[in-house]
Each structure stands twice: as C-alpha cells, then as structure tokens.
Amino acid sequence: xxxxxxxxxxxxxxxxxxxxxxxxxxxxxxxxxxxxxxxxxxxxxxxxxxxxxxxxxxxxxxxxxxxxxxxxxxxxxxxxxxxxxxxxxxxxxxxxxxxxxxxxxxxxxxxxxxxxxxxxxxxxxxxxxxxxxxxxxxxxxxxxxxxxxxxxxxxxxxxxxxxxxxxxxxxxxxxxxxxxxxxxxxxxxxxxxxxxxxxxxxxxxxxxxxxxxxxxxxxxxxxxxxxxxxxxxxxxxxxxxxxxxxxxxxxxxxxxxxxxxxxxxxxxxxxxxxxxxxxxxxxxxxxxxxxxxxxxxxxxxxxxxxxxxxxxxxxxxxxxxxxxxxxxxxxxxxxxxxxxxxxxxxxxxxxxxxxxxxxxxxxxxxxxxxxxxxxxxxxxxxxxxxxxxxxxxxxxxxxxxxxxxxxxxxxxxxxxxxxxxxxxxxxxxxxxxxxxxxxxxxxxxxxxxxxxxxxxxxxxxxxxxxxxxxxxxxxxx
Amino acid sequence: xxxxxxxxxxxxxxxxxxxxxxxxxxxxxxxxxxxxxxxxxxxxxxxxxxxxxxxxxxxxxxxxxxxxxxxxxxxxxxxxxxxxxxxxxxxxxxxxxxxxxxxxxxxxxxxxxxxxxxxxxxxxxxxxxxxxxxxxxxxxxxxxxxxxxxxxxxxxxxxxxxxxxxxxxxxxxxxxxxxxxxxxxxxxxxxxxxxxxxxxxxxxxxxxxxxxxxxxxxxxxxxxxxxxxxxxxxxxxxxxxxxxxxxxxxxxxxxxxxxxxxxxxxxxxxxxxxxxxxxxxxxxxxxxxxxxxxxxxxxxxxxxxxxxxxxxxxxxxxxxxxxxxxxxxxxxxxxxxxxxxxxxxxxxxxxxxxxxxxxxxxxxxxxxxxxxxxxxxxxxxxxxxxxxxxxxxxxxxxxxxxxxxxxxxxxxxxxxxxxxxxxxxxxxxxxxxxxxxxxxxxxxxxxxxxxxxxxxxxxxxxxxxxxxxxxxxxxxxxxxxxxxx
Numbered sequence: 033x034x035x036x037x038x039x040x041x042x043x044x045x046x047x048x049x050x051x052x053x054x055x056x057x058x059x060x061x062x063x064x065x066x067x068x069x070x071x072x073x074x075x076x077x078x079x080x081x082x083x084x085x086x087x088x089x090x091x092x093x094x095x096x097x098x099x100x101x102x103x104x105x106x107x108x109x110x111x112x113x114x115x116x117x118x119x120x121x122x123x124x125x126x127x128x129x130x131x132x133x134x135x136x137x138x139x140x141x142x143x144x145x146x147x148x149x150x151x152x153x154x155x156x157x158x159x160x161x162x163x164x165x166x167x168x169x170x171x172x173x174x175x176x177x178x179x180x181x182x183x184x185x186x187x188x189x190x191x192x193x194x195x196x197x198x199x200x201x202x203x204x205x206x207x208x209x210x211x212x213x214x215x216x217x218x219x220x221x222x223x224x225x226x227x228x229x230x231x232x233x234x235x236x237x238x239x240x241x242x243x244x245x246x247x248x249x250x251x252x253x254x255x256x257x258x259x260x261x262x263x264x265x266x267x268x269x270x271x272x273x274x275x276x277x278x279x280x281x282x283x284x285x286x287x288x289x290x291x292x293x294x295x296x297x298x299x300x301x302x303x304x305x306x307x308x309x310x311x312x313x314x315x316x317x318x319x320x321x322x323x324x325x326x327x328x329x330x331x332x333x334x335x336x337x338x339x340x341x342x343x344x345x346x347x348x349x350x351x352x353x354x355x356x357x358x359x360x361x362x363x364x365x366x367x368x369x370x371x372x373x374x375x376x377x378x379x380x381x382x383x384x385x386x387x388x389x390x391x392x393x394x395x396x397x398x399x400x401x402x403x404x405x406x407x408x409x410x411x412x413x414x415x416x417x418x419x420x421x422x423x424x425x426x427x428x429x430x431x432x433x434x435x436x437x438x439x440x441x442x443x444x445x446x447x448x449x450x451x452x453x454x455x456x457x458x459x460x461x462x463x464x465x466x467x468x469x470x471x472x473x474x475x476x477x478x479x480x481x482x483x484x485x486x487x488x489x490x491x492x493x494x495x496x497x498x499x500x501x502x503x504x505x506x507x508x509x
Numbered sequence: 510x511x512x513x514x515x516x517x518x519x520x521x522x523x524x525x526x527x528x529x530x531x532x533x534x535x536x537x538x539x540x541x542x543x544x545x546x547x548x549x550x551x552x553x554x555x556x557x558x559x560x561x562x563x564x565x566x567x568x569x570x571x572x573x574x575x576x577x578x579x580x581x582x583x584x585x586x587x588x589x590x591x592x593x594x595x596x597x598x599x600x601x602x603x604x605x606x607x608x609x610x611x612x613x614x615x616x617x618x619x620x621x622x623x624x625x626x627x628x629x630x631x632x633x634x635x636x637x638x639x640x641x642x643x644x645x646x647x648x649x650x651x652x653x654x655x656x657x658x659x660x661x662x663x664x665x666x667x668x669x670x671x672x673x674x675x676x677x678x679x680x681x682x683x684x685x686x687x688x689x690x691x692x693x694x695x696x697x698x699x700x701x702x703x704x705x706x707x708x709x710x711x712x713x714x715x716x717x718x719x720x721x722x723x724x725x726x727x728x729x730x731x732x733x734x735x736x737x738x739x740x741x742x743x744x745x746x747x748x749x750x751x752x753x754x755x756x757x758x759x760x761x762x763x764x765x766x767x768x769x770x771x772x773x774x775x776x777x778x779x780x781x782x783x784x785x786x787x788x789x790x791x792x793x794x795x796x797x798x799x800x801x802x803x804x805x806x807x808x809x810x811x812x813x814x815x816x817x818x819x820x821x822x823x824x825x826x827x828x829x830x831x832x833x834x835x836x837x838x839x840x841x842x843x844x845x846x847x848x849x850x851x852x853x854x855x856x857x858x859x860x861x862x863x864x865x866x867x868x869x870x871x872x873x874x875x876x877x878x879x880x881x882x883x884x885x886x887x888x889x890x891x892x893x894x895x896x897x898x899x900x901x902x903x904x905x906x907x908x909x910x911x912x913x914x915x916x917x918x919x920x921x922x923x924x925x926x927x928x929x930x931x932x933x934x935x936x937x938x939x940x941x942x943x944x945x946x947x948x949x950x951x952x953x954x955x956x957x958x959x960x961x962x963x964x965x966x967x968x969x970x971x972x973x974x975x976x977x978x979x980x981x982x983x984x985x986x987x988x989x990x991x992x993x994x
Contacts, residue, residue, distance in 0.1 A: 308890075308895055
C-alpha cells in the first residue's frame with residue numbers, strides 16, 4: 033500500500049514506524065529536511081521536504097499513486113487543507129487527518145467530500161483522555177479497550193489475592209463466578225529472571241497472584257470481572273495531574289465532577305487559562321511537578337491517582353517515582369518513547385501510557401485490509417487484539433458457517449468473543465436482531481456479519497488473521 | 510483652557526431638548542386645564558431660552574470631545590437638567606423652597622424616589638406627571654450612561670470589565686456603532702414601558718396613574734402620585750404587576766437586547782449576575798416572610814408573604830414603593846431590605862448601588878484569598894463567566910468599594926453633625942447614595958424628607974448624584990490631576 037504521511041512530528045514518526053514494519057511504501061512530507069534525514073536513516077521510507085498543502089509537493093511525494101494520506105502535521109488547518117487537496121487534485125481514496133480541535137467532528141458536513149474531504153479524524157489527545165478516563169472508572173484495571181461500539185471490552189488486569197478466581201484453574205470459572213461470562217485470552221507471568229512470559233491459556237491453567245491477565249467480557253460485566261480477580265480497590269476520588277497541556281485540560285474537564293482534581297502546571301499564563309476553563313473547585317497550582325516540597329504541601333500521600341502528562345518523558349517518570357515514594361496510591365506516566373515505556377512498566381510506576389500507541393490502534397484499523405473494525409496494540413505493541421467482521425458466505429469465506437474448531441488460526445491466537453446482530457446487514461431487509469455478545473465454545477458456528485474479536489499474541493501473525501477474514505475472489509464478481 | 514466651554518455648548522443643546530420633554534406634562538395640563546398650565550409654559554420658555562443662549566454663545570468653541578471632557582459633561586448634565594426640571598415644581602407647588610424643588614427634581618432624575626412633598630394627591634395632575642416622567646427619562650439616561658458612556662470614560666469596575674472581556678459578556682458591545690447600541694436599548698426600554706403601562710391599566714389603575722407608575726417603575730425610581738403610594742389601591746394584583754416589572758427592570762437591559770436578537774432566553778438564564786440577583790431577592794423574601802410570621806406581625810403567612818414580597822422587591826431593586834408602613838416591622842426586616850438595595854440590581858439596569866457584578870467579584874476575590882492561604886502555589890484568578898478578571902479591574906472594583914464606604918461614612922457623619930439621629934442619618938444616606946428612596950426613622954416610608962433642614966437636604970442631593978454617577982465619574986473632578994494640563 034502506498035501511504036503518504038504528512039508531518040514528521042511525534043505522531044507522524046510513530047505512525048511511520050509501525051506502518052513500515054507492515055510492508056507498506058511510506059513517504060513522509062515535512063518542512064524540516066534535517067528531521068526527514070534522520071527519519072530516513074532510521075526507517076525504510078522516503079522523505080520529501082516541503083509544505084504538504086502544495087500540490088507540487090504532494091505530487092513529488094507520489095500522490096498520484098497513493099492509496100492513503102495520513103495528515104498529522106501540528107496545525108489542524110494544514111491537515112484539513114492537505115486532505116482537501118489530496119481529494120480534489122489527486123483523488124487519493126482514503127484521507128485521514130489528525131485534528132485537535134473538538135469542533136471538527138467526524139462525519140459532519142464540513143468533513144464530507146464537499147467540505148474538507150476527511151474520511152477519518154484522529155485525535156491523540158482524545159484517545160489518551162478516554163483511556164485514562166477508563167482507568168479512573170476502573171481503578172483495578174491496567175487497560176480497558178472497547179470493541180463492537182462498546183458492547184465488548186478487553187480488560188488487562190494484574191491479579192491480586194482476594195478475588196474468588198485467584199489460585200483456581202480456568203475450567204472452574206463457571207462454578208466460582210456464575211452469571212459472568214468471561215474469557216481469558218492471555219496470561220503473562222514473571223519467570224525467575226523477572227521477565228514476563230506468556231503462559232499457555234487453557235482450562236487447566238491456574239491463575240496466580242501477580243499474573244497479568246487479558247479478559248474479554250461484555251462491557252456491563254467489567255466490574256464483576258475485576259471483582260473476581262482481585263479485591264475491590266477504593267474508587268478514585270482524589271486525582272493529581274502534573275502538566276496542564278491539552279491532555280491535562282481535557283482529562284481535568286472530564287473528571288472534575290467525580291473527583292477532586294489538583295493540577296500542576298509550570299507556566300503561569302497557562303495556569304490562568306486553565307482556571308477559566310475548569311470548575312472553580314479544581315485547584316490549579318503553579319510549579320514544577322518534580323518539586324518535592326510542592327507535592328508534599330499538596331498532600332500527594334492522600335492522592336488515589338497521580339497522573340504525569342507533561343511533554344517530557346523524563347519528568348513524567350521522575351515525578352511519578354517521587355509521588356509513589358511519597359505515598360500516592362497509584363501513579364500513571366505518559367511516556368512517548370517506547371523504550372522508556374517498556375523499561376518502567378511493572379516497576380514503581382503502575383501504568384505507563386504511550387500516546388502514539390493509543391492512536392496507532394485507531395489508525396491501523398484503516399490501514400489494514402479486510403473488514404477490520406478495530407485494532408489495539410497490547411503490551412506496547414507486542415500483542416494485538418483486533419475486531420474483524422465476517423463477510424461473505426460458506427463458499428467465499430473461510431470463517432462463515434464454520435465451527436470455531438474448524439478454523440485454522442495462527443499459533444496462540446484465540447477467538448475471544450463474537451458480537452452478533454444489532455446492525456442491519458447489507459441486503460437484509462428483515463428486522464434488526466437485538467445485539468448479543470457470545471463467548472464462543474469449540475462448536476460455536478460463525479454467522480455472516482458477526483463481529484469476531486481475535487487476540488493475537490505476536491504482531492506478525494496479524495496478517496494471517498486478516499487473510500483469513502478476506503472474502504474469496506468469487507464473492508466479488 | 511477652552512474645554513469647559515465646549516462642554517457647555519453640548520449641555521446647552523441638551524437643555525433645549527429637555528425643554529421639549531416638558532411638553533408631555535404641558536399636554537396633560539392643557540387637557541385637564543389644571544392650575545399648572547401657566548407654570549409649565551413659563552418653565553418651557555425659560556429652559557428653551559437659557560438652552561439656546563448656552564449653546565449659541567459657546568458654539569464657536571465646539572470641537573471633538575476628549576475623554577476628559579466626558580466626565581465634566583456627564584456631571585454637568587446631571588447637575589443642570591434637575592435644575593430646569595425643578596423649575597415647574599418650584600413655580601407650581603406653593604411653599605416649596607428652591608432647595609426642596611431641586612432635591613425633588615434630582616430625586617426624579619436619578620430615579621431615587623425620595624420626596625419632600627406631602628399632599629401629593631392634591632397636586633395638579635400635570636405636576637405629578639412631570640415628577641414621574643423625569644424618572645422615565647432618568648432611567649433611560651442611566652442605561653445609556655452605564656452601557657455606552659461610562660465604559661468609554663473607563664470608569665466603573667463592572668462596565669470596564671465588560672468592555673475588556675471576551676466571550677458571552679462581549680455582547681455588551683451589542684453593535685459595532687454606539688448609536689445603534691443606544692437605539693437598540695431604547696427600543697427594549699420603551700417596549701417594556703408600553704407593556705408595563707398596559708398591565709397597570711389592566712390591573713385597575715386609571716390611565717394617568719398607569720402612565721405615571723409605569724414611568725417610576727421602569728426607572729426603578731419610586732415616585733407615586735399618592736401619599737399612600739401603592740397603599741392607595743391596596744390591591745394584590747397591582748402589587749404583583751409592579752413586582753414583575755421591577756424585577757424585569759433590575760436586569761441588565763443589554764441582555765434583553767441580545768436575547769431578542771438570538772430569539773432565545775438562554776442568555777438571560779445563563780447570566781450569573783441575573784441568577785444571583787434573582788436568588789438573593791427570592792431567598793430574602795422567603796426569609797423575611799417566615800420571620801414576620803414567627804414574630805406575629807401578620808396573622809397569616811399568606812398576608813406576610815404578600816407584604817414581604819412587595820417590599821423586598823421594591824427596596825432591593827432600589828425602587829422604594831411602599832404599600833404599608835414597613836418601618837413598624839421589627840427593625841431586622843426593614844434594615845435587611847435596605848441593605849439589599851445597596852447591591853442587588855445588575856449593572857446595566859436602571860437600579861442603583863454597588864451592583865451585583867461588583868459584589869460577585871468581591872466575593873470571589875475573598876474566596877480566592879482564603880484558598881491561597883491553604884495552597885500557596887495555587888493560581889486562581891477571579892473568573893466570571895469563563896473569563897479571568899484582570900487584576901487591574903479587581904483593583905478598580907476594590908477602589909470603588911473603598912470610596913463607596915468612605916462616601917457612606919462621610920455623608921452620614923455630616924448628617925449626624927447637623928443634628929440628625931443615627932438611624933435617620935444612616936438610612937437616609939444609604940437610601941440616597943443607592944438611589945432607593947425612603948429610609949427609616951424620620952425619613953421612613955410613612956413620612957418623607959421634608960423634615961430635613963436645607964443643609965441636610967443638600968447633603969442628600971449630593972449623595973443621590975454621587976451614587977447615580979457611580980462615584981468615580983464625579984469624584985475624579987475633585988482631583989487636582991484632572992484639572993492640570
């Protein structure tokens with residue numbers, strides 16, 4: 033696939049990085065030739081220097097043959113105009129724009145082909161805010177991801193003794209926690225050297241304290257799933273946010289009703305702006321988040337969740353470590369560099385969140401072929417969970433009309449949940465069936481238009497799963 | 510130094526226009542053939558003559574005005590027009606001294622409602638019409654002053670703040686041109702006036718009474734054509750109509766204009782000043798109604814609610830109507846009602862006093878200081894309707910409050926010095942500076958300001974002027990810097 037990426041900033045770089053490894057032809061446009069050169073040296077791609085809204089620059093980047101434009105320059109207006117030019121002049125079929133302003137909504141008339149011609153809007157700030165919002169709602173979880181418009185969730189959680197499932201084998205599940213349908217899709221356990229190892233996950237696997245488990249369940253059951261794996265934590269009531277940038281502001285705005293929020297921001301003018309945007313009981317503090325005295329004075333020891341969201345990875349790590357040392361119950365650091373994120377996960381820092389990873393999940397769904405609705409990177413890109421739609425019929429598809437045990441999945445991959453009905457299928461005039469979430473067994477038969485959620489332990493196996501869900505050539509003609 | 514002359518030329522023009530306004534009472538006088546017919550013709554002739562002389566003699570000095578001239582213009586206007594307004598009163602009311610006539614006209618023109626005349630019912634109809642009509646004109650002047658002129662001069666914390674801020678309050682600058690803005694506000698004002706007029710008539714007043722009380726309600730003045738004020742009718746329906754329009758006139762008129770433009774009442778509902786105004790007034794009504802019932806002042810709760818509601822609204826909006834001698838109530842109630850009049854109305858309304866927006870800013874400022882003690886690093890500028898209020902504006906609001914306090918104390922001391930008792934002196938000053946009208950004691954609702962000596966009357970007259978022009982616009986004239994070139 034020919035992909036043009038506009039903007040070699042942090043988001044652009046991460047996008048390029050994850051797409052290059054999937055055998056795409058990537059051209060990156062940026063105004064800074066130096067930056068392009070370093071990127072070219074590191075990754076197998078082509079750089080074109082220039083302003084990406086100019087047709088000549090886009091042409092030089094190969095816009096005539098491009099399949100997709102991903103505009104993630106820093107300014108909204110650049111991205112919007114680039115999509116328009118790509119559509120009008122070069123007819124690039126898929127155009128994705130990163131838009132920070134919440135006023136430009138996906139699917140509005142302004143974004144249609146008459147307007148800016150943007151097929152898909154991505155907003156890293158919004159994705160990160162949603163992710164953190166979930167973690168505040170479910171303080172026990174490490175990660176909560178939604179599939180099939182929120183019907184099913186994948187929950188990552190570290191097991192702690194106290195829950196009814198702990199130290200039992202998976203096949204005992206129905207007796208131990210009746211009424212809750214859930215499916216363990218992966219278990220990671222520390223070996224003697226302290227490295228996480230994937231444990232084979234079948235009916236005989238025993239769940240031990242300290243395990244990091246991935247569970248699929250209907251979204252309304254999340255609470256009960258968490259309760260079965262560990263004793264319930266206190267709900268998050270006091271939150272301290274370090275860094276009042278875009279994400280900090282969005283997050284504070286989102287949780288200011290439920291929690292008591294303290295926000296630390298070094299820039300005075302920004303502080304003043306924040307106070308005008310937030311409720312008056314949010315306390316905006318001017319200062320450095322790594323300032324011990326400040327943290328102590330603001331009673332960081334009583335904080336349920338300390339969230340470091342500055343632009344500086346090192347600051348985020350250090351302030352989280354400091355807060356944890358001083359007694360904050362849990363700490364979350366926003367970390368852009370993947371190496372750092374891997375380094376700190378599971379140490380003193382409870383959760384390391386990588387903003388580019390959360391966006392890339394969204395993006396990958398559009399890049400991938402087949403009917404893939406959503407893709408999420410798990411464990412910072414090592415494993416993936418994807419939601420694919422089963423199209424075609426028994427003849428053209430390799431999944432429709434087949435039992436689970438007849439489908440040949442890559443090693444370790446697992447079909448975790450099926451969402452059936454809820455949407456009118458194409459050409460089907462009958463009444464819409466109510467949506468149901470099925471936890472499949474070996475004899476469950478996949479039907480047309482089912483949304484199938486597949487867990488893939490190794491990233492390179494994703495392609496095989498995608499091929500599996502592609503319909504055969506005869507179906508198209 | 511020719512600036513005073515240029516201002517005088519403008520004031521002269523205004524005096525000429527003012528003489529035309531006297532045609533309204535003259536029309537009533539001609540229609541009724543009452544005793545004041547001749548006096549109004551004399552007054553119009555004098556006013557017109559003086560106005561023409563003033564403007565013609567100084568015509569050659571006329572030039573583009575500077576902001577500094579604005580202060581002189583505003584103060585001079587509010588000094589001169591009452592003088593001519595007093596003329597027909599002085600001529601037509603037997604035994605009225607010059608001091609008292611000027612006090613009465615100033616009270617009308619500043620929409621205060623304090624009166625020195627007893628036996629109102631016996632006065633010629635046209636004289637009463639003129640007293641009340643000055644309040645309608647005064648109210649109009651106040652709105653234009655508050656929305657258009659004071660911000661231009663850069664005084665008055667609330668107005669300054671509104672001119673500077675972005676966001677919803679920016680709509681204060683309703684149209685790009687000031688003439689347009691003034692026209693819009695007048696339309697709203699006269700629209701409400703017409704409604705009020707018809708409502709009073711419908712509720713049972715005679716046509717002339719409905720007209721006069723419409724004038725004094727919309728200007729939040731409080732003059733009446735009867736000694737008993739609203740006690741003359743003793744009708745719950747008329748009192749309700751008065752309450753509705755007083756509450757309407759206590760709101761920033763610019764908001765009505767915006768609401769009408771947007772075809773939605775949301776802007777009114779969301780304005781925090783309006784919300785605070787209504788909350789404060791309604792909760793005080795509830796509090797005093799319960800208090801009076803418990804104290805046994807009225808036999809039933811319904812009765813005490815009726816009287817409480819009317820008087821709280823009347824005093825809080827700085828109108829000053831009375832239907833009852835509320836001075837007889839336990840002193841807590843009337844004093845609370847008068848204090849409410851110091852700050853309850855919104856900026857940009859026809860009400861007087863500190864204005865709700867300044868009060869909100871001060872409350873937020875105090876709250877902010879308290880938070881700061883506990884969290885030294887906190888950044889919490891005063892935020893009003895999503896805008897940070899600049900320290901510069903806060904300073905001007907605090908300075909206003911200082912001067913307001915100093916004015917109250919200073920004028921009260923003057924009245925005490927002249928021999929008044931404490932309650933009378935203090936409430937008279939509050940009633941005048943906040944343009945409420947009646948006070949307590951010797952100037953209570955059942956009596957009036959007639960008992961004051963000439964000196965005391967002048968002090969009160971000055972108080973009304975100061976309060977109406979929001980202190981700073983007048984006090985700046987007393988600084989040496991202002992007059993230095």
